[in-house]
Amino acid sequence: MNRDKNLPLTETVYYVLLALTEPAHGYAIMQKVEELSGGQVRLAAGTMYGAIENLMKKKLITALKSDDPRRKVYVISEQGKEVLQADYKRMLHMIAITEQVAERGRAWTGAEFDQEEGLEHV
Amino acid sequence: MFKIRMFLRFEKEEKWLEQMAAKGWLLRGTGLCYRFQKTEPGERTIKLDFRYFKSARDFTEYRTLFADSGWQHLAGSRWSGTQYFLKSRADSTEDIFSDRLSQAGRYQRAADMGLCCAMAFLVLFLTMVSNEQIDSAAFFQPKQWYFTPGLWELEGVSFWWAFLFESPFAIMRGVGWLLPLLFMVFYGVCAMKAHLIYRAAVSGQ
Structure with missing residues (x-):
């Protein structure tokens, strides 16, 4: 399979792209990512700025016209949406195949695999 | 107050500036030397980034992002490279970077x-x-x-x-x-x- 060179996305980039399915400025992205990840991913300003710069360079996001001259507003690009969807499918496959394998061999790493709780108890 | 120092490691420069702040001297500007202003002595968190900017607007956007997230820009210009930030809110992140x-x-x-x-x-x-x-x-x-x-x-x-x-x-x-x-x-x-x-x-x- 000829995979997009951007895959797999890092957790940070995945959440940033997901957050930017709606237009937002830098700090709003940071807050949205924290919210989407249930507080798991807390981006710092320097890392956020670098991530925006990087995603702009890769054309996965674009800058919109902003009324506020001090804050640029960004949104995911068509190319970004494709990459996000491809990574989503990649993870869906990983989840599906993990459940299959775990189902087949209950002795999987000797740990109990709970369908409801997912991998959290493994 | 003025001081001349040179650092290769940002971590050491951060530590030195935090020690100066603890003694009551907060960084006010850089260039040929470090300029300090008198401040209330106390524990402060100062972090350094290194960036220069193609446009004045990019520089403003950068500083606004930091200000929004609780980091006050202390010193550094569009072309100076090193940018100095002071943690200005209790709830802001511990560092200006969240990954290695x-x-x-x-x-x-x-x-x-x-x-x-x-x-x-x-x-x-x-x-x-x-x-x-x-x-x-x-x-x-x-x-x-x-x-x-x-x-x-x-x-x-x-x-x-x-x-x-x-x-x-x-x-x-x-x-x-x-x-x-x-x-x-x-x-x-x-x-x-x-x-x-x-x-x-x-x-x-």
Whole structure:
């Protein structure tokens, strides 16, 4: 399979792209990512700025016209949406195949695999 | 208050600035030296980034993002490279970077800029060579650096007066061409060291 060179996305980039399915400025992205990840991913300003710069360079996001001259507003690009969807499918496959394998061999790493709780108890 | 210091490692510079703040001196500006203003002594968190900006707007956007997330811009200009931030809210993140890779990235950007400076001085030096501004033979004959007519026949106070007056110009004529070379080596070495720190940080050592 000829995979997009951007895959797999890092957790940070995945959440940033997901957050930017709606237009937002830098700090709003940071807050949205924290919210989407249930507080798991807390981006710092320097890392956020670098991530925006990087995603702009890769054309996965674009800058919109902003009324506020001090804050640029960004949104995911068509190319970004494709990459996000491809990574989503990649993870869906990983989840599906993990459940299959775990189902087949209950002795999987000797740990109990709970369908409801997912991998959290493994 | 003013102080002159040089740091290669951002971590050491951060620590030093935090110690200064603990003594009641908060960084106010940088350039040729560090400028401080009197402040209430206390524990502060100061973090450094390294970036320069293509436009004034990008620089403003950058500082606004930090301000929004609870980091006050203390010092640094569009072209200065090093940017200084003070943690200004209790709920802001502990650092201005949240992963190792982006934290190491500042060293690579510093290395890139150092390399650019080294190349600029190399070009300057080569221009001087091609314009035949460099007389390496005169290097060993300092007397030739002085142009004042009859300088070496003067005596006493009038000699010293004329000699000392011309010395700064003479030294620039004699060994001035070494300066671009010295700067080139200095920036080259700094760039190499910064790159090595980046490599070590990325590979997790």
